Amino acid sequence: MTEQKQRPPLPHAFHPPVASFTVVSDDVSEGARLKPDQVQAGGNTSPHLRWEGFPPETRSFAVTCFDPDAPTGSGFWHWSVFDLPASVTELPAGAGSGDFTGLPEGAVHVRNDYGDRGFAGAAPPPGDGPHRYVFTVYAVGEETLGADADATPAVVGFNLRFKAIGRAQLVGEYEVPAGS
Template identity: 45%
Template sequence: MPRLPILAAALTAVFTFAAQAGDFSLSSPDIAEGQPMAERHVLNGFGCSGGNSSPALAWNGAPAGTKSFALTVYDPDAPTGSGWWHWVVYDLPATLAALPADASRRGLPQGARQGRTDFGAPGYGGPCPPSGAPHRYVFTVHALDVETLELPPDASAAMVGFMLHSHSLGRAVLTARYGW
């Protein structure tokens, strides 16, 4: 019988974490859940001629103990076998609750870093899928238990992702679409 209180405590901790993480949300005045992205956010390259402007994003309800945030934009539908990383930003201060439109080019808060995307360089790269079914673009803000991720300047998106999952307190997701 002594195992029952331990199990109850563990389940309480899991459901408390789930409830806290469930309050964490991501929104945008520029993109809407499940809706197509505007041309101003589309890549200017690879045959596309969009504005390549990162959308404005806002989040709230971060879990207790959050010491920093990270943001990723990922296309799970890219025909690569491993998806496509469009934007990786980390070491965002815990006091931050939003990024303005075009933050990738206009500048991020002091100390924030942009990781190398699958375009081969840091910074936002908008959607530009091949013709066919629309692709999903998963915007995720991660609440982290560390102030900074100790990563080299040329860290790949996969390496950043590994560190994000190692330090995650919760995440909030907004998924938009683009394509024909």
Template identity: 55%
Template sequence: MSLERAIPPDPYEVLPPVPSFTLTSDDVANGEPMGTEFAHGSVGGENLSPQLAWSGFPDETRGFAVTCFDPDAPTGSGFWHWVLVNVPVEVTQLPRGAGGGASTDVGAAFHVRNDYGDRAYGGAAPPAGDRPHRYVFAVHALDVDQLPVTPEATPAYVGFNLAFHTLARAVIRPTYQVKE
């Protein structure tokens, strides 16, 4: 019996496809390891959300949601690190550390509780010695100004609503690993 786990699918590979647009970062790169500053304090990180910027989204976009999900977490359902909803359409970037608390400086935007139980960004913290985990940062271009959710919504419920309101999605997938 092998103890090697199968690699879970990227969550956006199993949802109905939507067009993409461009997501860039001064802090993280697709397929590359994230710096410790973006890791959770439990593994010696600073728990800072990375800088993100996006462009090329559809003209009919009315708002955005920003999420970060680890499909490799050993939970059977992945792990939500960040869910920021109701980002105004005129906001096309978030500075490093923008995920640092329940309140934001981003209009009517608010954080939904992540899987750490915080209304904020929660950094990477995979089990020590596990293979590198993928952190799927996504910006969802929405057909509504505000999703019909409250700060008490679960990330899964936000994801359900995103399925019906996402016009396009931009994704960047850095990795993180804690060595034994």
């Protein structure tokens, strides 16, 4: 009998409840395999995201991508950007990649767990099974999160735990077969 790998909870399982809203994407579909563009070896491009239905008292947004299934004991942060103005309700594909074209002025990127600023595509170890990539948009009740570009994704997450007034998430999956 093969033992099934137990999957860790999604990243918000231990956060206080907040209002939910909707995030959709032209590039990521709920529960579906990520497209090659969102994979490190295939394009390493941040996906298009669009959101609506957030609380009216929203003053800014943050966007993250987290892999809770990474074999690290603490997951893996692929993307963390915050201080997006409340007037911004969509990011085009590639806004978090390369020269950040499409990212609004004043937005702050912190380093991902590869040590680079910006989006890092999916790259699970071969044979490790499917990994979930949780794209989350947070509605924040303040214009700035209070962190800076030298903060870690964990510090950004800490601030979001206390300052988020709404949250929307979209989960894609990706797996690299053994022997690849």
